[in-house]
Amino acid sequence: MFNWLFGGGVDNPKPLSKINRKRCSITHQAIPSGTYPGLRNSSGVHCFLNSTIQSLASLTSLESFLGELLNESDKVDIYLPLSEALWDVIQTLNTPSRAVHTNTAIIDAFSLSDTNNNNTSLMSPSKRALSLIQSGQQDAQEMFQCISSLLAHEEGLIKAAKCKVRGLDTLTSSDNTTYTTSFPLAGLTASRLADLRCGYVEAIRNIAFDALSLNLPMQTSCTVEQLLGEYTAIETIEDASCRRCSLEATLARLRQDVKQLMPADPNKGSTSRRKRIKEASKQERRLSTLLSEEGDLQEDARLKDIKVDKSGGGSTKQILIARPPRILGLHINRSAYLGNGMAVKNPCKILFGDTLDITAYTTTGALETAPRKPISSPSKEMIERLTSTGTIPSRVLYTLKSIVVHYGSHHSGHYVTYRKSRSDDDDEWLRTSDSSVQIVSLADVLQQNPFMIFYERAVDKKKSENNTPNAQILSTYSLHD
Numbered sequence: 001m002f003n004w005l006f007g008g009g010v011d012n013p014k015p016l017s018k019i020n021r022k023r024c025s026i027t028h029q030a031i032p033s034g035t036y037p038g039l040r041n042s043s044g045v046h047c048f049l050n051s052t053i054q055s056l057a058s059l060t061s062l063e064s065f066l067g068e069l070l071n072e073s074d075k076v077d078i079y080l081p082l083s084e085a086l087w088d089v090i091q092t093l094n095t096p097s098r099a100v101h102t103n104t105a106i107i108d109a110f111s112l113s114d115t116n117n118n119n120t121s122l123m124s125p126s127k128r129a130l131s132l133i134q135s136g137q138q139d140a141q142e143m144f145q146c147i148s149s150l151l152a153h154e155e156g157l158i159k160a161a162k163c164k165v166r167g168l169d170t171l172t173s174s175d176n177t178t179y180t181t182s183f184p185l186a187g188l189t190a191s192r193l194a195d196l197r198c199g200y201v202e203a204i205r206n207i208a209f210d211a212l213s214l215n216l217p218m219q220t221s222c223t224v225e226q227l228l229g230e231y232t233a234i235e236t237i238e239d240a241s242c243r244r245c246s247l248e249a250t251l252a253r254l255r256q257d258v259k260q261l262m263p264a265d266p267n268k269g270s271t272s273r274r275k276r277i278k279e280a281s282k283q284e285r286r287l288s289t290l291l292s293e294e295g296d297l298q299e300d301a302r303l304k305d306i307k308v309d310k311s312g313g314g315s316t317k318q319i320l321i322a323r324p325p326r327i328l329g330l331h332i333n334r335s336a337y338l339g340n341g342m343a344v345k346n347p348c349k350i351l352f353g354d355t356l357d358i359t360a361y362t363t364t365g366a367l368e369t370a371p372r373k374p375i376s377s378p379s380k381e382m383i384e385r386l387t388s389t390g391t392i393p394s395r396v397l398y399t400l401k402s403i404v405v406h407y408g409s410h411h412s413g414h415y416v417t418y419r420k421s422r423s424d425d426d427d428e429w430l431r432t433s434d435s436s437v438q439i440v441s442l443a444d445v446l447q448q449n450p451f452m453i454f455y456e457r458a459v460d461k462k463k464s465e466n467n468t469p470n471a472q473i474l475s476t477y478s479l480h481d
């Protein structure tokens with residue numbers, strides 16, 4: 001069921017030269033090579049917004065996505081405030097110049113976005129973003145989530161409009177306008193809950209994510225791989241109830257009820273008592289049939305009037321990445337709570353590299369349902385064996401694009417971004433702190449202690465050109481930009 005998720009399916013972004021969008025107006029005089037624009041921090045509390053924007057500006061597949069989305073929006077005549085503002089600012093920030101840009105267009109886009117859903121009491125992402133800015137609550141991760149939700153919403157508007165157009169045109173047009181781009185930040189996890197007593201596996205659930213939030217241990221340092229290992233580890237939940245065990249316990253209780261209610265002489269007993277016996281027997285029969293079948297134990301109509309008892313032998317829970325996104329955002333959760341409930345910042349040093357292999361944290365295609373076994377990560381032995389022969393199965397490899405670093409305490413401080421520049425020089429990275437932008441090296445970046453990390457999927461050039469399946473040589477992987 002998940003074979004399409006492993007290794008394959010990376011869209012190759014179209015070259016940007018095909019996108020003919022108007023660049024935002026900023027005067028480029030004699031362009032000093034290696035000098036890039038910063039973002040003004042007019043109110044003094046915008047560093048969390050500026051660092052988020054700078055970090056998104058490093059992501060080439062996000063830029064391609066926005067370009068294609070805006071081309072589509074022109075065709076269906078729908079204005080997408082945030083996509084347009086972000087595309088413009090990404091262009092500007094990647095064009096060498098001594099100018100300092102502003103984040104005003106992005107803030108205006110939040111005001112112009114109307115994502116209010118009347119059916120929910122939750123604040124819309126645009127309102128939440130504005131409230132973060134106005135209240136000075138500086139949280140780059142929340143800002144990222146607001147932006148991500150809004151972009152996904154804007155993509156949804158275009159998809160809906162294209163569906164409508166196609167619906168009208170199906171008879172007349174040879175449809176070559178199908179919009180296929182998908183949001184590059186969107187990934188899926190698979191989560192499984194299995195009971196240790198009876199082995200029953202609750203339906204494996206897929207949950208969408210735009211960044212993984214990783215918990216940090218209270219120790220001096222740890223690697224990103226360790227955090228991902230912890231995120232995807234099998235966890236035992238002692239007091240979890242199991243649906244099958246609960247229904248079995250309920251069945252036993254109903255049988256007991258019938259037995260106790262039954263009078264010694266079947267011809268005696270009150271009418272109400274006989275009615276209770278009849279009801280309990282009916283429920284018992286229905287439940288017994290349901291349990292003998294292989295069907296869904298959650299929502300069966302036959303359970304409607306049965307009060308279900310809770311029972312279970314403890315469960316195991318595991319989450320794995322089922323569909324790796326093109327852009328993998330990692331949020332390092334640095335909040336730690338003291339005994340008195342006070343929140344402090346966990347300073348644990350994160351060790352990370354400029355490449356990341358997440359193959360071991362993904363589902364492979366054959367989902368394991370035995371409660372004590374991992375869902376389906378490839379074994380270390382298998383990977384080693386295949387690597388030693390020169391071929392390995394499709395790996396899920398990423399390349400570092402940007403990190404957001406937070407200085408200061410849990411309640412106050414300053415955000416800066418380290419990001420890849422668009423220069424041909426592989427070692428040219430930028431340290432952006434609001435209006436100040438400095439050239440740094442990869443070695444400088446890797447010494448930092450990040451709060452958020454953005455990796456972009458490495459595309460296997462050979463595979464995308466020749467469409468060769470499965471086994472690949474590791475060295476053929478390279479970046480798509």
Ligand SMILES: [Zn+2]
Pocket residue numbers: 195196197198199200242243244245246312313
């Ligand atoms: Zn069970």
